[in-house]
Amino acid sequence: MSFPILSLLILTPIIGALTLSLSSSSQLKNKTIFLSGLWITTGEFLLSLLLPIFYDKTKSGYQFTEYHTWFDKFDINYYVGVDGVSIPLILLTTFLVPICLLCSLNSIQNRAKEFVIYFLLLESFIIGVFVSIDLVIFYVFFEAVLIPMFLIIGIWGGENRLYATFKFFLYTLAGSVLMLLAIIYIISKVKSGNIELISNFTFDQQIELILFLCFFASFAVKVPMFPFHTWLPDAHVQAPTSGSVILAGVLLKLGAYGFIRLSLPFFEYASIYFQPMIFALSCVAIVYTSIVALRQLDMKKMIAYSSVAHMGFVTIGIFTLTQDGINGAYFQMISHGIVSAALFLIVGVVYERHHTRMISDYSGVTNVMPKYSFFFMIFMLSSVGLPGTSGFVGEFLVIMSTISVSVYLTFFTAIGVILGASYMLLLYKNINFGDLKTDIKQLADLSNIEIFYFSCLAFLTMLLGIYPKLLFEMINKSISMSIL
Amino acid sequence: MINFYQFIPEIFILALILLTLCFGLFNKDRSIAINTLGFFLLTLILINFGKDFYISTDISLNTINLFVLSKIILSIGSIVFILLSKRPLKNENLYRYEYILFILFAILGSFVLISSDNFLTAFIGLELQSLSLYLMAAFNTKNLKSNEAGIKYFSLGALSSGFLLFGISMIYYDTGTFYMQNLNNFTTISEIGLSLILISLFFKVSAAPFHIWTPDVYEGSPTISTLFFASLPKFASLIFLFRVYQELNISGIQSLNYIFQIVCAISLLVGVYGAITQKVIKRLLAFSSINHIGFMLLGIMSYQFMSEGTLFFYLIIYLITTFGIFAVLLNLRTVEGEFTKISQLNGLRFTSNSKSISMLVFFFSLAGIPPFAGFFAKFFILSASITDGFFFLSIVAVLSSVIAAFYYLTIIKNMFFNKSEIELLVDNNKIGKVIFISFGLIITLFFFYPDPLINLVDNLFK
Numbered sequence: 001m002s003f004p005i006l007s008l009l010i011l012t013p014i015i016g017a018l019t020l021s022l023s024s025s026s027q028l029k030n031k032t033i034f035l036s037g038l039w040i041t042t043g044e045f046l047l048s049l050l051l052p053i054f055y056d057k058t059k060s061g062y063q064f065t066e067y068h069t070w071f072d073k074f075d076i077n078y079y080v081g082v083d084g085v086s087i088p089l090i091l092l093t094t095f096l097v098p099i100c101l102l103c104s105l106n107s108i109q110n111r112a113k114e115f116v117i118y119f120l121l122l123e124s125f126i127i128g129v130f131v132s133i134d135l136v137i138f139y140v141f142f143e144a145v146l147i148p149m150f151l152i153i154g155i156w157g158g159e160n161r162l163y164a165t166f167k168f169f170l171y172t173l174a175g176s177v178l179m180l181l182a183i184i185y186i187i188s189k190v191k192s193g194n195i196e197l198i199s200n201f202t203f204d205q206q207i208e209l210i211l212f213l214c215f216f217a218s219f220a221v222k223v224p225m226f227p228f229h230t231w232l233p234d235a236h237v238q239a240p241t242s243g244s245v246i247l248a249g250v251l252l253k254l255g256a257y258g259f260i261r262l263s264l265p266f267f268e269y270a271s272i273y274f275q276p277m278i279f280a281l282s283c284v285a286i287v288y289t290s291i292v293a294l295r296q297l298d299m300k301k302m303i304a305y306s307s308v309a310h311m312g313f314v315t316i317g318i319f320t321l322t323q324d325g326i327n328g329a330y331f332q333m334i335s336h337g338i339v340s341a342a343l344f345l346i347v348g349v350v351y352e353r354h355h356t357r358m359i360s361d362y363s364g365v366t367n368v369m370p371k372y373s374f375f376f377m378i379f380m381l382s383s384v385g386l387p388g389t390s391g392f393v394g395e396f397l398v399i400m401s402t403i404s405v406s407v408y409l410t411f412f413t414a415i416g417v418i419l420g421a422s423y424m425l426l427l428y429k430n431i432n433f434g435d436l437k438t439d440i441k442q443l444a445d446l447s448n449i450e451i452f453y454f455s456c457l458a459f460l461t462m463l464l465g466i467y468p469k470l471l472f473e474m475i476n477k478s479i480s481m482s483i484l
Numbered sequence: 485m486i487n488f489y490q491f492i493p494e495i496f497i498l499a500l501i502l503l504t505l506c507f508g509l510f511n512k513d514r515s516i517a518i519n520t521l522g523f524f525l526l527t528l529i530l531i532n533f534g535k536d537f538y539i540s541t542d543i544s545l546n547t548i549n550l551f552v553l554s555k556i557i558l559s560i561g562s563i564v565f566i567l568l569s570k571r572p573l574k575n576e577n578l579y580r581y582e583y584i585l586f587i588l589f590a591i592l593g594s595f596v597l598i599s600s601d602n603f604l605t606a607f608i609g610l611e612l613q614s615l616s617l618y619l620m621a622a623f624n625t626k627n628l629k630s631n632e633a634g635i636k637y638f639s640l641g642a643l644s645s646g647f648l649l650f651g652i653s654m655i656y657y658d659t660g661t662f663y664m665q666n667l668n669n670f671t672t673i674s675e676i677g678l679s680l681i682l683i684s685l686f687f688k689v690s691a692a693p694f695h696i697w698t699p700d701v702y703e704g705s706p707t708i709s710t711l712f713f714a715s716l717p718k719f720a721s722l723i724f725l726f727r728v729y730q731e732l733n734i735s736g737i738q739s740l741n742y743i744f745q746i747v748c749a750i751s752l753l754v755g756v757y758g759a760i761t762q763k764v765i766k767r768l769l770a771f772s773s774i775n776h777i778g779f780m781l782l783g784i785m786s787y788q789f790m791s792e793g794t795l796f797f798y799l800i801i802y803l804i805t806t807f808g809i810f811a812v813l814l815n816l817r818t819v820e821g822e823f824t825k826i827s828q829l830n831g832l833r834f835t836s837n838s839k840s841i842s843m844l845v846f847f848f849s850l851a852g853i854p855p856f857a858g859f860f861a862k863f864f865i866l867s868a869s870i871t872d873g874f875f876f877l878s879i880v881a882v883l884s885s886v887i888a889a890f891y892y893l894t895i896i897k898n899m900f901f902n903k904s905e906i907e908l909l910v911d912n913n914k915i916g917k918v919i920f921i922s923f924g925l926i927i928t929l930f931f932f933y934p935d936p937l938i939n940l941v942d943n944l945f946k
Contacts, residue, residue: 071935073791073942074867136863140854147848150893154901162897166890173853173889177882184867 241348328397633704651680831904
């Protein structure tokens with residue numbers, strides 16, 4: 001197809017951001033700015049819907065490719081394309097960004113124009129990561145994501161935002177510069193940054209191990225895996241609701257996407273060699289962070305720790321190196337993207353009304369906000385992994401695939417599921433049930449806008465839970481390519 | 485037989501100096517106009533006929549191209565600098581025509597330094613350059629710190645010149661020649677001599693551990709002089725260092741090679757280590773420049789795997805960024821005088837959009853974060869150094885740039901997140917504004933489309 005749809009996807013938000021930044025802010029009301037941002041992102045979402053429609057599921061390899069030379073000398077090219085692995089993530093991104101803008105319609109009062117601009121830039125950079133098939137532009141987009149996110153947390157965050165945003169930025173940067181060195185080494189060896197070409201190249205085994213660790217440093221921080229996860233709770237707690245949504249919904253997936261897209265096909269030997277290490281770290285992540293989550297007093301922190309645990313399932317699934325495992329991990333990624341985003345929105349709703357995130361400040365919310373409790377229940381159950389919701393399919397597949405590797409692994413993963421159920425149910429119980437506190441009485445139930453986006457998210461969760469084939473059809477072929 | 489054509493650029497500047505001397509007495513404004521025009525003319529001449537000047541000499545073609553290119557860059561830099569210097573000098577009551585003369589002498593010295601084959605000529609060029617710099621540092625005679633900076637710079641600079649002369653004399657004792665191309669076989673004595681020469685050059689480009697003068701001199705001097713120290717003379721010294729490295733084939737001499745590598749690693753680390761705790765922005769920029777010198781030394785060492793285009797890409801991007809940052813700083817004033825502390829940047833976002841966003845671009849570019857040209861500048865150097873096998877230095881380099889990101893982010897934090905504490909007098913200098921906005925755009929554009937610049941340089945060298 002000659003129509004440059006991927007470049008259009010990358011450029012639309014940037015052009016929107018430029019137009020917004022050139023308009024004079026004094027004349028525009030906040031609402032107008034948010035509405036224009038919404039128009040742009042909704043248009044972007046509709047545009048991205050063309051991808052699954054025109055994507056040929058029977059073929060493997062990249063489609064909608066565009067190739068332009070960027071540097072003559074270095075063989076760095078603007079080479080983009082999508083396959084089954086990237087399309088669902090692109091859709092997830094374009095779907096979540098309008099919701100982020102919708103949910104901050106009331107909460108972001110100052111500097112609204114900048115806020116919308118940063119979100120638009122963030123969207124285009126994230127899409128850039130998912131569509132690039134050249135290592136250099138992959139890295140460029142991967143890094144560029146940091147700048148808008150740094151500003152979003154730093155400007156609109158909570159009281160301890162500076163610490164959180166610096167930690168977020170420096171952790172991620174420290175990981176990714178090592179990846180940069182590895183990328184440069186690979187390019188100097190293979191003489192090309194093309195992902196397909198590099199996949200066919202075999203490195204020396206010793207060197208492959210080092211290269212794998214360099215990539216691992218970057219992706220493990222992003223996922224985040226156990227010893228590198230400490231930036232995540234801070235960033236989540238301090239970020240504004242919309243920031244948390246995009247962080248949990250999409251940014252965490254960049255790491256896992258990197259594992260599937262780069263680490264597995266490039267370093268087959270090293271992936272097998274480091275399998276035990278990754279399993280160990282993921283098991284620790286699942287059990288340890290679940291226990292930590294049980295004892296949290298802050299809602300956002302609890303969900304943040306639960307994210308680490310859920311992403312542990314993803315990394316285990318990916319490194320079983322089986323079709324089922326990766327399929328399950330991928331499904332878990334998408335499902336977690338929807339569900340954790342929804343849970344952060346749920347926290348945002350009560351935070352906006354009551355201005356506290358402490359669990360102990362809430363009790364008996366269901367008496368005054370019945371609709372709220374209803375949606376909360378759906379997402380809570382999906383996060384727990386109830387059959388019929390999207391959370392179930394991913395966890396089930398991952399656990400199933402671990403049996404072929406080791407029974408101990410299955411044991412620890414299953415413990416994670418139980419612990420997950422306990423802290424989520426505890427959270428739900430403490431907030432929604434019990435005596436109605438006096439200062440909660442005046443809380444208003446969900447507005448129409450909130451009902452709108454919660455129903456969209458709930459619909460998606462149920463749809464994927466009941467008819468998972470929708471997603472598997474898309475990814476099967478591409479994933480089987482990456483585990484050759 | 486000496487070919488006099490090759491001195492045309494230097495003679496041109498000498499003529500400019502004489503002209504400025506005559507006119508400057510009567511009309512200061514005109515001397516700025518004359519020099520802007522003069523350097524513009526010089527740039528045009530160099531672009532069109534630069535290579536022809538050297539045609540009948542026995543200098544190799546590559547070196548000729550190096551001369552021409554660096555002289556073009558220097559003269560374009562001088563145009564920008566002279567245009568920028570008028571307003572800050574007026575603000576500080578320093579607007580005297582001698583300042584322009586110092587610039588001219590320093591540029592003349594740089595020209596001589598770049599194109600010298602002979603160590604003695606290089607010494608003369610370096611001294612001409614340095615003496616002007618000492619005077620520029622102490623130009624604010626009523627300010628104690630400026631005097632201190634001048635004296636510090638002078639005494640330490642004189643010491644380093646002593647090293648240079650001693651090194652030259654040792655080489656002369658050993659080989660009986662001052663010419664670089666005649667030096668082939670090195671004995672221990674000439675190796676020591678050469679290392680003394682290198683130390684002196686490291687001092688000039690402020691590579692650690694010969695950097696001690698940098699923060700104090702940067703802080704004490706008038707900001708406009710600091711901009712000059714940080715940009716053009718340093719560029720010239722670096723080009724000469726590059727020539728010494730190339731023509732004497734230092735990569736083949738084990739001991740000197742070690743010196744280079746150690747200096748590179750120390751510069752990378754000392755730069756970031758020193759910058760973290762700084763509260764005065766000029767001191768921070770001084771340390772950050774030391775870190776960048778480390779990168780440039782890495783580039784010089786792994787030159788064989790780079791094209792000229794990519795090596796110059798780093799230098800040009802660094803020059804543009806430095807000019808941009810200082811153009812913003814020069815446009816800001818406090819009630820007490822020049823802008824100094826980082827905390828004074830607080831809330832710049834609310835005072836001036838264009839300044840804060842340009843600063844954001846420049847600092848992210850210095851930190852090497854895409855989508856700004858600084859990323860590719862670092863990328864090229866790292867890719868060459870990894871191909872060359874400097875794995876350890878590359879890791880030190882990237883880790884240092886992570887630490888560097890911390891203090892660049894602190895500045896951005898101050899501008900974007902904090903509320904302003906004191907009132908900044910925004911000096912609406914039109915020229916300065918045009919310069920930093922256009923440089924910010926250039927930095928962004930060169931990320932997306934760097935080929936023209938790289939190809940331009942590379943084609944020159946073909």
